[in-house]
Amino acid sequence: MSSLATRVCEILRKSPSGLFSDFDGVLSEIAPTPAAAFAHPGVADTFHRIAEDVDVAGIITGRAVDDVNRMFPIDTLTVVGNHGLEWWEQGSRHDHPAGVEAVQAIATVMAETEKQLSAQMDTTGMIWENKRLSSTVHFRNVDDPAAVESALLPIVQPLADAHNLRCTFGKMIIEFRPQAHVTKGTALAQLVEQHGLRAVIFAGDDVTDVDGFRTLHELRAQGVKTLAIGVVTPDAHPDVAAYADVTVGSVAEFATMLAEVADCLERPR
Secondary structure: OOHHHHHHHHHHOOOOEEEEEOOEOOOEOOOOOHHHOOEOOOHHHHHHHHHOOOOEEEEEOOOOHHHHHHHOOOOOOEEEEHHHOEEEEOOEEEEOHHHHHOHHHHHHHHHHHHHHHHHHOOOOOOEEEEOOOOEEEEOOOOOOHHHHHHHHHHHHHHHHHHOOEEEEEEOOEEEEEEOOOOOHHHHHHHHHHHHOOOEEEEEEOOHHHHHHHHHHHHHHHOOOEEEEEEEOOOOOOHHHHHHOOEEEOOHHHHHHHHHHHHHHHHOOO
């Protein structure tokens, strides 16, 4: 068993404990389009095995909850979608009020962004993903992502400001979200408080996951045992490695480690 798996197992045995992970880039390879993504082979079964041996396990993602459920059975898990704006717990779903209030603004800004960009350049390959409570502009599949990003930057921020939204940036994506301070970090903090967790692990691969890593550092200062795991690939933002406590180099490596943890937790202490 790897040293990381041993460390994770030891932390999760400190009850009450929780294991949380981003989806894309952690439990699934980054796909050309959101619809093309799928869970790494075997990782869903592994995650559910671990869920049986910890107090709470879940996914904290920018995707909508229903989108995660399409690829990864969520029946026994907690799923926080739309970066903290959408929650699924024990068969119950609820939306953050800030997300509900921003639904129309998000749709308007997405339509206007597409209109303005299309007036400047060919947008073949662009994906305009409206997730209702937030939205994502994907430019991974265009011929020149750098040129598209340069064209988008002066468009998106004025539109976001005009409609009381904020922009966040990731791996060849730009997202529109409500101005409210709702992040993967605030979601983690809420889960820890709600379940009284004394040990927490969170894995992520992109800038929005760094909010979660920062929260783990704050919780550690309060006496909670935490570990931030970064999945760091060559195109990862440098903040991911900077704020992670430990890193792995791929989705496959993370999945292998999780399988070792599942075996460890099932063995008698």
